[in-house]
Amino acid sequence: MPLIAIDGLRKSYGEHEVLKGIDIGVEKGEVIAIIGKSGSGKSTLLRCINGLETINGGSIAVDGAELAADEAHLRALRLKVGMIFQQFNLFPHKTAGQNVMLAQQVVNKTGKAEAEAMARKMLDRVGLGEKFDSYPDQLSGGQQQRVAIARALAMEPMALLCDEITSALDPELVGEVLQVVRGLAAEGMTLLMVTHEMAFARDVCSRVVFMHQGRVHETGRPEEVFANPQTPELQSFLGRSAA
């Protein structure tokens, strides 16, 4: 039984069907890179898994529990699956430490001292122990994204969804964030990441999923997929992104 089981997932916006039957099973500890052209439905897929979008067909189950639209189920799901966004989305009125503490206190009803200890531990883990009292606008983009990772980790999720988490960063800040993700992968965290960092995907991921027009068009181990793409769509996609 995979940790995340996606079966025949369909999602439409009005008449426009964005996901046309997606089947993916993610085993515990797998690191999966989702690649594909703009508009192929990568973000939508992640947003469905986290319950940010309601689905029109098929099913998503995390750790055996199927996704349902009521608030209690969504909450349970979101405690199992954390999400990191392209735009960081830190809470600007709270310090880095408070950003990491908030959901622990509010959602898990963790005591302040314990939440703070966890926040310090997680900020240390992403290399930002000394930024506990900084506000988001006092941090660089790379630092903000690392706080966002710490914030998700503090909820002790079983898997993390990452949607182009380095795309909004200046090139020189991409490395520090990828370094943190690499560490998570090494520690056995289950990761599902949409990325344009092909070198990173090749290096770190156990599987690559190529999406095209709302379907999983090709999938396989990174060394096969990158060295030997089977479909013309993936060939042209890789050719273009290598160029």
Added chain:
Amino acid sequence: MTQFTLIDILRNLIFATQWTVILSLVSFAGGGLLGLVLLFMRIGKARLLPPVVKLYVEIFQGTPLLMQLFLAFFGLGLFGIDVPPWLAAAVALILWTAAFLAEIWRGCVEAVAKGQWEASASLGMSYLEQMRHVILPQALKVAIPPTVGFSVQVVKGTALTSIIGFTELSKAGTVLTNATFQPFTVYGLVALIYFALCFPLSQAARHLERKMNAAHRH
């Protein structure tokens, strides 16, 4: 006929000013409370409430305050309910203020970035938890300058209640003009007093706004 000195006129006007101030405070506080209720009805998850509030806001923003005062004063009278001017004035101004504040505040809540909703949802927060810990604290900060700014409109709005016979500053001005035949002096003073009430408020609003733009943080 008694002779009014400038001091007499001023004393009478300042006495009436307290009613303008009280009515403004009552309208603003009552309108603020009702506005808050309307705000939560408008942005809440219950399907039926938002359109009702929307209609309410449209009606109060789309008709002159003067008509609302007339309706509160004369309308209830038709049902045999005798409404004293102060009550009609307070009720109409509270309802009117609530409509505007609810709309101003809704804008502030909607100005909070969509990513804030998504990030807090992805951490497992419920709607109420998101509102309380993430959305409203950010909206509140944005809301302060326009809210203070709107208080100026409330103060000026109270002047209309003179027409239904509530003796606040404007009404006192009219009475004194009839007694002294010095409209320019009397209304000049009336205008000065309004200015003295409103200017600090609009200055405060401007100051708050500048402060917020300078350091849009925390």
